[in-house]
Amino acid sequence: MDGSDGGSIAGDSEEFEYEDQDVELKSGGEEDEDQMVIEPPEVRKAPYTIMNAGDLANRQNKCISEASDLLQVTHEEGFVLLRQHGWDLLRLQEAWFDNDQKVRNRCGLSTAKCTSPAPSSNLAGPKVCSICMSAIDDLVALDCSHGFCEECWRGYLHTQVDDGKSAVQTRCPQHKCPMVVPTAFFSRFCDVERQKKYQDWCLRTYVDENASVKWCPNPVGCQFACEYQGVESLEIHCQCTFVWCWACGEEAHMPASCKTVNQWNVKNSAESENISWIRAHTKKCPKCHKPIEKNQGCNHMVCSKAGGCGHEFCWLCLGDWASHGTSTGGYYQCNIYDKQSKQGKHAEEERSRQEAKHALDIYMFYFERFMDHDKGMKLTVIQEQDIEGKVQRLHDEHGFAIIELQFLYDALRQVRACRRVLKWTYVYGYYLDDSNEKPLFEYLQKNLEEKTDCLHEMLEKDFDKIFFDQDNQLSSGSEEAHQKFMTFRSHATNFTNVTQKFLTQILTDLGSDTGLGQRFSQSST
Known part of the structure; x- marks a missing residue:
């Protein structure tokens, strides 16, 4: 959508002022558009891939095709082989070329090389079904030659699907037979609803049994998965806006370590x-x-x-x-x-009682601030929806281009990231015993907290002073209000940059192996 830079808005005749924040802000007015762009962490180039169900299916099929071509097996067999080896093609390749017959036996595949897409056969002539003991002319069997009638196959596979996702590991109904039942049998004997369930579980195995892929652990639910080939811990920014730690699966918690987060969670829920x-x-x-x-x-x-x-x-x-x-x-x-x-x-x-009370007071001090930033972080999600409505109204009624208002989203996402980090700094501080490290930690924490609160207030109150009255109605247009908007945009953008620098500083300093106390003494000098 296009908009005119000359769109006019109305505002109060008073001069729109900002309190001194002890940081250097660029002057308002006409700015270079390049310096107005704040790239949020979510869109920066990341060493991981976020995938939806369609992406997962494509990635899974590609992996199976590569294995099938390399090992000269069918697609069905490729699926079974990869699943049994954690979807690690290199691991499968090493085991296969070492002893392919041993791998086949272990995975429940026929030891004879099979070229048909569905390793099944109908046993002709009068035979007795081992399940219902009925004499049937044509029994259906896997390569193990254990034949069963179609009704028994249908009932058996329906039961397997109804039991849950373990259906992907279904074996021949014959007692102690290790032969795995191929996907084609489920397509042949199951109804449409059960076929869909089974296909969904086959897809989920690519995540559940794959060390390089994990589901997003958003507590409110998420259908996205992340693929990451690295080994070091990493913050994952999912498309659902949830940010989580690859190593432990908890919400992203820098600067606190995974071990510290686990201690904190146990402490919060324990009877202690x-x-x-x-x-x-x-x-x-x-x-x-x-x-x-x-x-x-x-x-x-x-x-x-x-x-x-x-x-x-x-x-x-x-x-x-x-x-x-x-x-x-x-x-x-x-x-x-x-x-x-x-x-x-x-x-x-x-x-002893006074010591326990003192320890409890300390815990409550950190816990209350932890929860305060947690609440502030969650409120930014609601505020982002509110900003979307205001941005659309400004575009429709005042002609502002959407790109002109992008800085609001960038600033709010910066606040969210800072709130999340500040939230976990209180966990970090609660377990920080070294008194030499305390001064710099508290200094960095105070600076980031101050700048985050100022930026958050700027977005919540100052923006509305320009455009909206007490009834949340748009003010009439005026060139003066438009100039105020340009000044506000400059201040908000540059303050977002400043806040990002403080965020980077605290993560760098608290995440470094160098002693915090030593760096604090050097900075004081």
Whole structure:
């Protein structure tokens, strides 16, 4: 769609200003279009391939054809051989030329070289079906010559398909016969619905049994798969917008390692957090040792008889409440430390409880910020849909070219990437024990957080100030508003560049083998 650069919009007569962000921004007005383009990570040249169902089918057929031509086998046999060798043609080739008969036996293929596309035959003459024990003139058999009637074949294959995707490994119905049932039999005896299921499972084997191909693990569901021939860990940008880690299959989590992410996920879901809360906020009844939470102000505690023992004690010293009378020196003598009493034990329990509370406070500090950035990252998906509507309205009613508004998508995707990284920096920081590394880590984290929040606010609020009123209606056209838009576009584009630099810096520094503390001291100098 085309649009005129001279499209006019209306805006407030006030000067549209930006707060000083302590970064160098290029001036507004007429810009070089080349410097306005921010290439998002998703579209950069990647060493992997994202494939849909059609791409997977083509890739699978190409792989089977290569194996069939190389080994001089049928397409059916090529499928079975590759599946049994993890779709690794090199591995199959080595095993095949070492001993092809051994490979055939292991994969459930006929040891005789078969040239027909469907290794099956009809056994002529009166025979008895081994399943239904009926005398049938024509039995259907594989190359193993175990014959069965068509009805028994149909029932057997239907059952195999209904049992699930293991149908691709179906063997001859004869007991302990290793002969694999070819795809042609499923096409011959199964109904249309079951044929489709079986074909889908055959396609899925190319991903499920292939070390070089993985499904996108988007928790909301995704039909795309990724093929990657490398060995190092990599962030995968799927076409569904989900970014995930090739090594562990979790959401992309730089700068945190896969091991750290696993620890964090276990910690978030483990019962140990409940135990930490109990230790931090309760005390054990001195008599029955049940945990008790103080829910009133006074220190006179009564262990509940429902699940407890009814014992009355003092919250401060855990002593018997009956000993807190006038005959023992008054109710509040437990504030006097007695070295010869059992106060030492109680003090130790109190220290342990305070340590647990402190550890829980630290965890909650990092967890709350982790979830805040997670929520902000997910909101950008909704905001992108909102921007799509606004961009279309600006194009239709004010004549702006779609390409002029592309910077909004680029900036929002940059915010999403930064939110994701910031989210995992809090996991990285939670497990960071080296005090020498803390200063630079927190410095880098603060800078990226500041710039990300500024860019996010710019997209959420400043853009609407130019074009839309309080009722989300487009303002009338004016050259002044158009000039404000050009200034805003320049600021947003350059701020996106600045934010990208801070993102690159934190990933480079935290992902480097060089000590963070050493680099921080050098930068401070």
